[in-house]
Amino acid sequence: MHATLRIIRDEHSSLSAVLRSIGLLLSESRRHDLALDFRVLRAMLFYIDEFPEKVHHTKETALLFPKIRARSTEAADVIARLDADHGRSHRAVLDLQHDLLALEMMSEAADAPARRLRFEEEMHAYIAAYLDHIRTEEIEILPLAERVLSTADWAELDAAFMHNRDPLTHREGDDAFRPLFKRILMTLPAPLGLGPALEALQKSYPGGEPARTFWTSTSGGAAQRGAKTVP
Numbered sequence: 001m002h003a004t005l006r007i008i009r010d011e012h013s014s015l016s017a018v019l020r021s022i023g024l025l026l027s028e029s030r031r032h033d034l035a036l037d038f039r040v041l042r043a044m045l046f047y048i049d050e051f052p053e054k055v056h057h058t059k060e061t062a063l064l065f066p067k068i069r070a071r072s073t074e075a076a077d078v079i080a081r082l083d084a085d086h087g088r089s090h091r092a093v094l095d096l097q098h099d100l101l102a103l104e105m106m107s108e109a110a111d112a113p114a115r116r117l118r119f120e121e122e123m124h125a126y127i128a129a130y131l132d133h134i135r136t137e138e139i140e141i142l143p144l145a146e147r148v149l150s151t152a153d154w155a156e157l158d159a160a161f162m163h164n165r166d167p168l169t170h171r172e173g174d175d176a177f178r179p180l181f182k183r184i185l186m187t188l189p190a191p192l193g194l195g196p197a198l199e200a201l202q203k204s205y206p207g208g209e210p211a212r213t214f215w216t217s218t219s220g221g222a223a224q225r226g227a228k229t230v231p
Ligand SMILES: [Fe+2]
Pocket: 057, 060, 082, 086, 133, 137
């Protein structure tokens, strides 16, 4: 598989895992009548803002989509829609981060339950839209790219994706995202588990790193932690 496609699919796996974990966290907290775990929700939204919004989308919009457009008009409408999604979604995650902060700061307010319900609905809608976006790219755009791009196109794309790997994704060298992922693992309530998310996150690291022990060697370990009812 071309390096470009592997990198995009790996990043989709990581992002999907985090998105699904947020959805699960919200659903389970509501089902068991628990307070929201603001720490882990903050960490997850921050991850989405830092990595997929600023890095992943940029690579698709700036590197991959123009190459496909130059070779085919077949999915022009779809690509335009995906580009528009990229343009909107950064604002959307910033709004969600703000709404979450408001929820935390205003937890004693009379309208806190209604505010929480609204946040959950918006978050679930965001997750569904994002997963649909990823599905469209994987089902329609990546196969189209495989069909229409030339060997020279792929060589150029793969070089750009690999070259941009370090500064853009921080996957190698001093991995800026490790502490964040570790914090997500450490703070996620145990009943949800984070196995699939971790697997996807680990897969996104070349050479199989970081080692599984990196994620699991936390004091107390996430598995031993009970569901939290942080304020
Ligand atoms: Fe995208």
